[in-house]
Amino acid sequence: MGWVGCPRVRPVRTAIGTILVVLGFLLAAPAVAAFALVGEVTDQQAYLDAVTPLADDPGVQQSVASQVTSALSDKGLPESAQPLVRKSVDSFVTSPDFKELWVSVNKEAQPQLVSMLRGEDSGSLSVQGDSIVLDLGDVAERLKQRMISEGVPLADQIPAIDAKVQLISRPAVRQIVPVFHQLENLSVILPIVVVILLVGGVIISARHGRAMVVGGIGLVVMMLLLVLALFLARSDVTARSSQPELAGSFYDALSNQVMTIAWIVCAVGGVAVVAGAFIASAESRRLTAARSRRAAAPRQRPFRGDYGGDY
Incomplete structure (x- = not known):
């Protein structure tokens, strides 16, 4: 019997395997x-x-329309023109032109967002008063041209419009920016380490089924805690934002993949619990059977030879 199958080694293997599994799901x-x-x-x-x-x-x-309308009103538009302006703005934000421009603005903003999170503020995304804001100057300019073509009074006299929308408020910025670099460094290696710890722990453990159950339960609990943390963070972001609807929608968009992967891993953990329970049951039956066979086997008596008596 090798060292792997030695009864004295089995508890050590199980302890090491359990530690690895616990580290993995944590x-x-x-x-x-x-x-x-x-x-x-x-x-x-x-x-x-x-x-x-x-x-x-x-x-x-609605958030974009409100910001643009407010910016236009600040330019001193006559009271008589404001109903037409609001109607034009509302029509624009629901049009395909707005969607096309929204994609263009965000395509330009994405590398700037990454730079900003790495500590470099520039372009149409920046931290102002510890808040991430998106400059809608291009949207406002396109809207101005649309109003001119629609015959809105004095639209051609409107100067450059300064319209911005707040995406994420300062509490979230303060938490994200300092740790973003560490998250980037860990985004590839950490999932690999987790898989190695979980799989390695199950393989090393002498009780594979029980290790799978522990790992599965741990994954389910950790993913549920992650979902709860995301929910609480969303509530905090929207509560502290001056534009909660926009902040909530933007938060949901960027956290959707986290939520999806979390539920997938949670399901994997549930499957591991069920599979581990079956394997643990089978292992328990084999161990019980092996003990019964050893108990029923006749004990060998010492060989005394064929010579009678003592010397």
Whole structure:
């Protein structure tokens, strides 16, 4: 019998395997968050896929329309022209032109967002008063041209419009910016480490089924805590934002992948619990049978030879 099958080694293997599994599921939540969040922000296509549907979100449309209308009103438009302006703005934010321009603005903003999160503020995205704001100057300019073509009075005399919308308020910025670099560094290696710890722990453990159950339960609990943390963070972001509808929609767009992966990992953990329970039951039956066979086996008597008596 080799050292792996030695009864004295089995408890040690089980203890080491359990420790590895516990470390694996404890690191699972930060691994999922780092992988999904960094990938969603740093990959331009993933970012655009996430924020493009916001152009059709009524809350986003209303926030943009409100900011642009306010900026236009600040330019001293006559009272008689304001109903036409509001109508034109509302029509524009629900048009395909707005969606096209929204994609263009965010395509330009994405690399600037990454730079900003790395500590470099520039372009149409910046931290102002510890808040991330998106400059809608291009949107306002396109709207101005649209109003001119629609015959809105004095539209051609409107100067450059300074319109901005707040995406994320200062509490979230203060938390994200300092740790973004660490998240980038860990976004690839940490998920790999988690998989190695979980799989390695199950393999090393002498009780594979029980290790799978422990790992599965741990994954489910950690993913549920991650989902809860995301929910609480969203509530905090929207509560502290001057434009909660826009902030909530933007937060949902960028955290959607984290939420999706978290539920997938949670389901994987549930499957591991069920599979581990079956394996543990089978292992328990084999161990019981082996003990019964050893107990029933006749004990060998010492060989005394064929010579009678003592010397």
